[in-house]
Amino acid sequence: MTTNTARVLDGRATAAAIKTELTERVSALKAQGITPGIATVLVGADPASQLYVGMKHKQSEAIGMNSIQRELPADATQEDVEALLDELNSDPTCHGYIVQLPLPKHLNTDAILERIDPAKDADGLHPTNLGRLVLNINGPIDTPLPCTPRGVIELLLRNDYDLKGKHVVVVGRGVTIGRSIPLLLTRREINATVTLTHTGTEDLGQFLRQADVIVAAAGVKHIVKAEDVKPGAAVLDVGVTREDNPETGKSKVYGDVHPDVANVAGFLSPNPGGVGPMTVALLMMNVVEAAERSVRA
Numbered sequence: 349m350t351t352n353t354a355r356v357l358d359g360r361a362t363a364a365a366i367k368t369e370l371t372e373r374v375s376a377l378k379a380q381g382i383t384p385g386i387a388t389v390l391v392g393a394d395p396a397s398q399l400y401v402g403m404k405h406k407q408s409e410a411i412g413m414n415s416i417q418r419e420l421p422a423d424a425t426q427e428d429v430e431a432l433l434d435e436l437n438s439d440p441t442c443h444g445y446i447v448q449l450p451l452p453k454h455l456n457t458d459a460i461l462e463r464i465d466p467a468k469d470a471d472g473l474h475p476t477n478l479g480r481l482v483l484n485i486n487g488p489i490d491t492p493l494p495c496t497p498r499g500v501i502e503l504l505l506r507n508d509y510d511l512k513g514k515h516v517v518v519v520g521r522g523v524t525i526g527r528s529i530p531l532l533l534t535r536r537e538i539n540a541t542v543t544l545t546h547t548g549t550e551d552l553g554q555f556l557r558q559a560d561v562i563v564a565a566a567g568v569k570h571i572v573k574a575e576d577v578k579p580g581a582a583v584l585d586v587g588v589t590r591e592d593n594p595e596t597g598k599s600k601v602y603g604d605v606h607p608d609v610a611n612v613a614g615f616l617s618p619n620p621g622g623v624g625p626m627t628v629a630l631l632m633m634n635v636v637e638a639a640e641r642s643v644r645a
Contacts, residue, residue: 354609354616355507357584359499362506363625366633367411373636374412377643384639385414386470386632387436387445391429391455392422397448404446408632416442422452429455430463437465443642444470444492444635467641470634471495473523481531490641492634497529499626500563500584501538503617509582512539517555519572519604520565521546525586529563552576564604572605580614586623 374384386408388401405415416439418432429451436442445468451457466476472492480491504511516533520526521544530542545555547566553576556562564572565586577583587604603619610616617623 357617363629387416517559525565574608582615584617585619
């Protein structure tokens with residue numbers, strides 16, 4: 349086939365719709381005297397991290413949220429970082445926050461992330477919140493949810509893709525996607541069936557060819573190829589690989605999904621422009637929901 353057949357799942361447009369909804373919810377909270385506050389903790393001056401944090405604050409301010417930026421020098425001690433997190437945990441104007449990763453190597457990242465108040469866990473990846481999600485198959489969700497997995501699901505649902513009864517094959521076993529998205533997909537309200545694969549899976553193609561939905565999040569360039577995709581399947585590219593060009597000195601970003609998949613898939617979430625914008629929108633949704641829960645408490 350020489351022409352693309354896949355319907356593009358536009359993460360930017362879908363995220364914009366979510367942010368419009370959040371603007372209304374933020375206005376309703378302000379009318380009750382609550383301004384949802386989102387904070388970021390940045391340790392060091394990594395340019396990519398600074399850019400990413402700045403983008404989050406710009407978008408949160410655009411929907412009316414209170415933006416709190418906290419920075420520490422690269423040589424900050426474990427005690428310095430934990431003291432800052434304790435401040436945010438007790439700050440009533442902060443309803444949710446993230447610690448921007450990666451942290452400097454001398455810091456204990458796991459201990460720092462566990463220091464976050466689970467109720468203010470904007471990323472939705474605190475061990476307590478993941479544990480509650482493991483236990484909660486049927487009941488209403490009243491804890492922050494993992495942003496990127498939630499973004500994948502919202503992108504499909506808001507484009508009228510029904511996941512009930514579908515076979516979802518996830519490629520990648522990282523906490524951000526691979527280990528957490530099955531917890532959401534197998535809840536009874538979604539009711540999908542999940543196969544979790546990874547770079548150590550033998551004959552990965554045999555699993556991919558069975559999939560109604562592929563979520564590619566291994567961080568391996570073009571690990572999902574057209575010949576391994578069932579015609580009409582929904583394919584979401586979440587993985588990122590950077591390759592340096594020795595001649596130009598510049599790096600290029602590649603996704604996990606080969607471009608030729610567009611000729612086979614029925615739905616395709618590209619990278620960039622797919623799940624990435626959704627992750628930021630769902631990060632803000634976690635904080636707005638935390639603010640709403642604080643009003644009901």
